[in-house]
Amino acid sequence: MAITETKSDSFKTRGEFAEVLHHLVRDPLGLTGLIIVSLIFTAAIFADWIVPYDPIALNIKDRMQGPSMNHLMGTDQLGRDTLSRVIMGGRIALQVALPTIGGAITIGVLLGMIAGFGPRWLDNLIILFFDTVRSFPTVMFALAVVALVGPSLTTVIFVIMMTSIPTYGRVVRTQTLTLRNSEFILAERSMGASVGRILAVHILPNVLGPLAVLAAMDIPTVVGLEAGLSFLGMGVKPPTPSWGSILNDGYSLIRNTPWIIIAGGVPLILTTLGFTFLGEALRDVVDPKLRGRR
Amino acid sequence: MTADILKITDLSIHYDTPRGALKALRHVNVSVPRGKIVGVVGESGCGKSTLISTIIRLLANNAKVASGSIVFDDQDLLALSETQMRGLRGTDISMVFQDPMQTHNPVLTIGRQMTDIQYRDKSTTAEKRNRAADMLALVGIPDPVQRLDQFPHEFSGGMRQRIAIAMALMARPKLLIADEPTTALDATLEVQIIKRLHELQAEIGCSILFISHHLGVIAELCEEVVVMYAGEVVEQGSVRDVFHSPSHPYTKALLDCDPGHIKEKTRSLPTIPGEIPDLVNLPAGCAFAPRCSQVFDACRSNRPAWNECKPGHHALCHLAETETVS
Numbered sequence: 001m002a003i004t005e006t007k008s009d010s011f012k013t014r015g016e017f018a019e020v021l022h023h024l025v026r027d028p029l030g031l032t033g034l035i036i037v038s039l040i041f042t043a044a045i046f047a048d049w050i051v052p053y054d055p056i057a058l059n060i061k062d063r064m065q066g067p068s069m070n071h072l073m074g075t076d077q078l079g080r081d082t083l084s085r086v087i088m089g090g091r092i093a094l095q096v097a098l099p100t101i102g103g104a105i106t107i108g109v110l111l112g113m114i115a116g117f118g119p120r121w122l123d124n125l126i127i128l129f130f131d132t133v134r135s136f137p138t139v140m141f142a143l144a145v146v147a148l149v150g151p152s153l154t155t156v157i158f159v160i161m162m163t164s165i166p167t168y169g170r171v172v173r174t175q176t177l178t179l180r181n182s183e184f185i186l187a188e189r190s191m192g193a194s195v196g197r198i199l200a201v202h203i204l205p206n207v208l209g210p211l212a213v214l215a216a217m218d219i220p221t222v223v224g225l226e227a228g229l230s231f232l233g234m235g236v237k238p239p240t241p242s243w244g245s246i247l248n249d250g251y252s253l254i255r256n257t258p259w260i261i262i263a264g265g266v267p268l269i270l271t272t273l274g275f276t277f278l279g280e281a282l283r284d285v286v287d288p289k290l291r292g293r294r
Numbered sequence: 295m296t297a298d299i300l301k302i303t304d305l306s307i308h309y310d311t312p313r314g315a316l317k318a319l320r321h322v323n324v325s326v327p328r329g330k331i332v333g334v335v336g337e338s339g340c341g342k343s344t345l346i347s348t349i350i351r352l353l354a355n356n357a358k359v360a361s362g363s364i365v366f367d368d369q370d371l372l373a374l375s376e377t378q379m380r381g382l383r384g385t386d387i388s389m390v391f392q393d394p395m396q397t398h399n400p401v402l403t404i405g406r407q408m409t410d411i412q413y414r415d416k417s418t419t420a421e422k423r424n425r426a427a428d429m430l431a432l433v434g435i436p437d438p439v440q441r442l443d444q445f446p447h448e449f450s451g452g453m454r455q456r457i458a459i460a461m462a463l464m465a466r467p468k469l470l471i472a473d474e475p476t477t478a479l480d481a482t483l484e485v486q487i488i489k490r491l492h493e494l495q496a497e498i499g500c501s502i503l504f505i506s507h508h509l510g511v512i513a514e515l516c517e518e519v520v521v522m523y524a525g526e527v528v529e530q531g532s533v534r535d536v537f538h539s540p541s542h543p544y545t546k547a548l549l550d551c552d553p554g555h556i557k558e559k560t561r562s563l564p565t566i567p568g569e570i571p572d573l574v575n576l577p578a579g580c581a582f583a584p585r586c587s588q589v590f591d592a593c594r595s596n597r598p599a600w601n602e603c604k605p606g607h608h609a610l611c612h613l614a615e616t617e618t619v620s
Contacts, residue, residue, distance in 0.1 A: 183396040190350050190391075191384035191411050191461070201410055205401045 023285040030281025036274025040267075044091040053081035055088040056239045064257050073263040076249050082263045085241035090267060092242040096157055096226040097219050103161045105215060108168025109207070113199050115169070116176025123173075130166035138163045138225060139232070146234045156235045160225050164218065171214060175207040216279030220272035227268055243268050296368060299469055299501045300326040300349070305362030307344050309354070316573045318344045319525045322362070323600065326469065326518075331495060331502040333512035333533070335548070336522035339570055342505050345522075346471050349503075350387055351379045367468060384411060388462035392474040394455035398446035404430075404457055405442030411461055429460040434490060452483040456490070463494060470495075470502045476511060484508075488515050509552045513537055521545045524570050524581040531607030541609035543586045580612070588613060 024030040043050060053059075058078050065075045073082035115126040142159045149155055179185060180203075188198055223243070229235035230244025231251075238245065243264050250261030307319040319341045326332045334342055347353045349364060351371060364371040367386065371379065391397045399407055408426035409419060423442065430438035433456040446454060455475060462470055472491070476484040488511055495502055506512055512519055512533065519536045521529040521544065529542040540546045547566045549555055556563070568585035571577055577584065583593040592612050601614035608614075 183391055183393055184399050186352065187389070187391055187397045187458070188399075188411075189352055189383070190389040192380045192382070192414075193384075193411075194380060197413070202399050202402070206399070209401070 020282075020285050024278075024281055027281045027284070029277045030285070033274050033277030033279075033281055036270055037278050040090055040271055040274065041094070043087050044094045047087050047091045051081075051084035051087050053084045055080060055084040055241045064253070067259055074257060074259045076246075076257070076260055077253055080241075082246070082260055085246055086243070086263050086267055088241045089243040089246055089264070090271075092153070092236060092240065093223045093226055093271065096153065096160065097222040100157050100161045100164065100222050101215050101218055103157075104164035105168050105211060107161075108165045109172050109204070109211070111165070112169040112172025112207075113176050113203060116173040117180055117195065117199060117203070126169070126173075130169055133162060134166045136163070139228070142229055142234055151234050151237060153236050153240075156226055156229055159229075160222055164222070167218070168211060168214065171210060172207050175210065176203055179203055179206055210283075213279050213283040216275050216282055219275040220268075223271050224268065227264075296365075297327055298325040298365075299328045299367060300324070300503070301365045302345075302349075303363050303365070305345075305348065305364065306360035307341075307348055307353070308358050308360045310356040310358065311574065313574050315358075315360075317360075317525055317576060318357070318573060319348070320576075322522075322525075322527050324520050324527060324530065326501045326503055328468075328501055329499055330518060331492075331504055331516045333516035333519045334503065334505045334522060335507070335509060335512055335519060337507075337548075337570070339524075340522040341525040342522060343473070344525075346389070346473055346503070346505065349471060350383055350389060351376075384467075385414065385465045386467050387469045387471065388465070388467040390455070390458050390462050390470065390472045390475045393478050394451050394458055395478070397458050398454060400446055403443050403445055404449070408442070408457075408461055408464070411464060425464070426460075429464050430457065432463075432494070433457070433460040434486075435460075452479055452487065455479060455483075455487060459487070459491065459494070463498060463500075466498050467500055470500050472502060472504045474505050474507065477507065484511065491515065509537075509549065510554050521548070525573060526581055526610060528582065528611070529607075529609045531603070535604065535607040541603045541607070541614045542582075542611045543588050543613070544582050545609075547585075547587070580610075 024034060058080065059075070060078065062070075062075050064077055067074045073086065075081055076085070111126050111129075115123045138159070141163060142156075145155055145159050185198060185202060188202055193201075226235055226242065227244030227247060230242045231248045233248075235244055236242045246264030247261060247268075250257070250259075250264055254261055302322060302324040305319055305322040306317065308315040308317050310316075322341075322345065324332070324334075324345070334345070336342055344353070344357070347357075348359070349366075349371065351374075359372055362372075366382070371382075374382070398404070402410075405423060405426060408429070409422040412422045412425065415422060427438040427442060430441065435441055435453060435456060441449075446457075449457065455478075459475070475491075476487050479487065491502070492515060504512070504516055516533055518531065519529075519533050520527055521536065521542065523544045529536055529540065529545045536545060537549065540549060544566075551564050551566065553563060566585055571581050571584065577594070579592070579594045579596055580586070580589075580598050583589050586593065590612070596612070598610050598612045599615065600608055600610055602608050603614050
C-alpha cells in the first residue's frame, strides 16, 4: 500500500495532505483543534526540556503548596511539581492513545474488510467476535486482565485496543458491504483486478476518510479511559505521572489542595475538545461525498 | 484460428431460486466474428445481462451453467481456472458498463485509476501515465494531461463514459463488451459516443458485442444483430436482413414498436400485448407463443428449431421452417 500511496502523491500538483491542511486551517473549529492538538504533541515530545522540575522528585519541604511563581500549578502531597507531572502525563496519555488507536485501526480495517468482502460464514464469525468483545464493559475487561497479568502501561494499551477494534471493524465492514456491489467494483473485476487489489486500491481509500475522523474523535475517549484506569489503580504504576493518577492524588486531597484536581482535569478536557474539533473539521474535509462542495 | 472471436454454443444458465430453477438462458447460440460489431437487443429481463456476465465469468453465486460452451479465441472460457480467466479480463476481453456515473471509484483521480489498471505492465509510472493521457486524447477528452489529476465527479456523464471506454480499450482487447453504454446519456451524446466507438473499433480492430434497447443505435453501429426474448436467441443475422425482412414475429413486433418506424400520427404508441413468461415454469412450446400474433397449433406444443431463413440469417420459429420449405 505504501508504494501505491507514494505513486499517487507524485501525480498531484498539490499533495492530498496539503489540500486537507489548507481546508482545515480555513475552518475556525478546525484551526482551534489543530492548534490545541499541536500544542499537546509539542509538549509531549519535548517534555524532557519543558518540565521545570523532575516530575517524580520528592521535595517534602515544599509539599502541598498553592500555585506560585516557583510552582505554577502548585505541588502535591509529596512535594512534586504538578505542572511537570501534567506535562509528563500528557506524554503517557499519547503513548497510550497512539499505539492503541493505530493497532485498533489496523486490525479493525483488516477484519472489517474480510467480514465485508468474504463469505457469509466468515462475516458471521467476525461479527460474533466483535459482539463478544463489545458485550464486556471495558472496565470489567480491564479488571480481569489486570488480575491476570498485573497493572502496567502495556496492559492498558492491550485492553483499550481490544475494546476499540469492534468500533473500527464495524464501520469498515458496513462500508465494504455497500461498496462491494457497486458498479465501479464490478467494473474493476471485469478489468481483471484480484480480490486483494480491489480491497487495497479501491475499497481502502473509500473507508479511510470516515476512519480518520473516527480515530480523531476516539483519541479523547482513549485518553479518558487511560486516566480512568490509572485513577482506579489499574493503569500506570505510581511514580509514573499520568493524568489519571494526578486526578487520583488530587481527589484524596481535594479539601486542602483543590488545584491538583483542576490541573489534572483541564488538560483532559482540552485534549477532548481539541481532538473532537479536529475530528469534526476533518470529516467535512475528507469525506468523499462532500468533496464536490469544496 | 477460427473466423469467430467468440462462439457461444447451446448455452443454458439456471438460477437457483426458492421456487425452483429459473432458466435465465436456454440453448443460446451467438457468434461474434473477428473485427465485427454484433448488437444484442431484447426487452428487460430477456437475459442480456446474464449472457455478458457469463462471458466474463462474473455470474451471481446462485447461477449455474446447465449446458453449453463459450469459445473465445480458441479456448473454452467455461473450462478456464479463475486465475486464467482473470488474466483475460481487461486484456483480451473488456467491458463498458451502463451507468457512467458509477463506473469509477469516487475517491481516486482518473489518472490513478487509469495507471492502476495497467498493473500487469512492467513499465514505469510515467509511461503508464502517458499512455493513459494518450487514451484520453483518443476518446476525445481535451487537455488529457491536466484532466488526469481530476476526480470522477469533476467530469460530465458523457466524459465519464468516454473515460470508461478509454480504460476498456487501454490494453487493446480482442473483444469489447458494451452493456448499454449510451442508455444513461442524452441523444446528442449518444450519437457522439457511437461515432467514436465506431472509429476506435476500426482503429484497434477489435470485435464489439453491443447490448442495447435502442434499435436505431444497433442499426447504425452494428453489422450483425442478435434478438433475444425470454432467455432465448430468437433471431440472428445481418442488420440488413433482420431489420428489413424480420423472420421472427417478435422481431417484427419489436420493430413495429420503435417510435422511429411509426409514420402516422397516433395518440398511443404500439406495444406487444402480454408479458414475458415465467422462467421457472415455461410453456411447453415456443416461449413467445402466448404473445404471438401469428401463433398456430404447433407453436403451443413443440419447441421451434433454429431454422436458417437464408445464409447467415437464423430464426427460432416454426414459421421460418415453413418459409424455407415453401
